[in-house]
Amino acid sequence: MGCGGCRIRFNLWKVLSKASVCFTMVLIFTYFFYCLTGFCDSTPRALFKQQAPHRGYDISDDRRRMLEDLRPSPRFPLDARSVRNGTAAAPRAQQVDAEGQRSKNESTQSSGIPVSNTFGSKRFPQAIIIGVKKGGTRALLEFLRIHPDVRAFGAEPHFFDRFYDKGLEWYRNLMPRTLDGQITMEKTPSYFVTKEAPSRVCTMNCQTKLIVVVRDPVTRAVSDYTQTLSKNPGLPSFQSLALKNATTGLIDTSWSAVRIGLYAKHLESWLQYFPLSQFLFVSGERLVSDPAGEMGRVQDFLGLKRVISDKHFYFNQTKGFPCLKKPEGSSRPRCLGKSKGRPHPDIHSEVLQRLRDFYRPFNHRFYQLSGQDFGWD
Structure with missing residues (x-):
């Protein structure tokens, strides 16, 4: 009886021992299973695919795929020196070096968004062409855009004379993106004659460089009239607008x-806020007769390497002013539009002489203020 009880206890112990061993083996198997699963999930996806190309469906695939779809496209650094050395793309496109260009193409394919829109940053203009109307401001801006270190807003924003209430942030967002070492520019000729413009520009940045393209004021007035006449053929004669009274010959300065x-x-108003050293006065006449020479002065003033030279220009006999030679990849040269170079109407020489006499003292004063004699007399 006692021996039978011993045998029962002994058999029960053997059963329990076997059960514990089985349970331990299950635990070990489960541990290794999860370790292996974790290892697979942490393995790079491309490597894992090579090792197990025919693996069955796993929900972790969907999770990784979603994360990859949400991950932003990589951005690639630019070397601004390549832009300054002239190895960049055309001025109107965002300049990138060779590696950046390849990266742009790859990122465009993956995301569908051109990377050129994201390179650089929008800055307030470091230089503004503030005047004058019909002096040659459009030609100057187009010539400057040849330079790889210049990025300019194409249209006239008229911020400091018409849209100042929209705020400086609105103005800054109009500007093109620039890289380090590039200059942001814009041109609005009416700034020069707007009373509030000097203080407003100074509020933005009193270190802004200011470019004024000036031209013989008599010729400029005739050109201004010609432009208006092309839009309004019923305009009164130049003489009736320029003179208050034909008999006395008094000039109407309200026109x-x-x-x-x-x-x-106008310059006196600007000099109340900016020193003369921050101005460059460009001769509209020399911009026609010697565009490369005047552009050399402009590039020096802006602290740019002299890239724009004689090789970029040819004189268009039909229009009567210089045009840019055919750029690489284009079928024709770049000339200003039909609105430039219009033939002037015939105006009586006596009216023109009265205007010259009227402007003479103002011209001399301008020569004194600017430190340049433009030889209009």
Whole structure:
């Protein structure tokens, strides 16, 4: 009886021992299974695919795929020196070096968004062409855009004379993106004659460089009238607009075409906020007769390497002013539009002489203020 009880206890112990061994083996198997699963999930996806190309469906695939779809496209650094050395793309496109260009193509394919829109940053203009109307501002801006270190807003934003209430952030967002070492520019000729413009520009940045393209005020007034006449054929004659009274010959300074030519008066307003060293006065006449020479002065003023030279220009006999030679990849040269170079109407020489006499003291004062004699007399 006692021996039978011993045998029962002994058999029960053997059963329990076997059960514990089985349970331990299950635990070990489960541990290794999860370890292996974790290892597979942490393995790089491309490597894992090579090792097990025919693996069955796993929900972790969907999770990784979703994360990859949400991950932003990589951005690639640019070397601004390649832009300054002239190895970049055309000025109107965002310049990138060779590696950046390849990266742009790859990222465009993956995300569908051109990377050129994300390179650089929008900055306030470091230089502004502030005047004058019909002096050659459009030609100057187009010539400057040849330079790889210049990025310019193409249209005239008129922020400091018409849209100032929209705020400086609105203005900054108009500007093109620039890389380090590039200059942001814009041109609005009416700034020069707008009373509030000097203080407003200074509020933005009193270190802004200012470029004024000036031209013989008599010729400029005739050109201004010609432009207006092309839009309004019923316009009164130049003489009736320029003179208050044909008998006395008094000049009507309330007419904008005449008032703009009072360069000294307008410059005095700007000199209240900016030192003369921050101005460059470009001769509209020399911009026609010697565009490369004037552009050399402009590049020096802006602290740019002299890239724009004689090789970029040819004189268009039909239009009567220089055009840019055919750029690489283009079928024709770049000339300003039909609105430039219009033939002037015939104006009586006596009216023109009265205007010259009227402007003479203002011209001399402008020569004194600017430190340049433009030889209009």
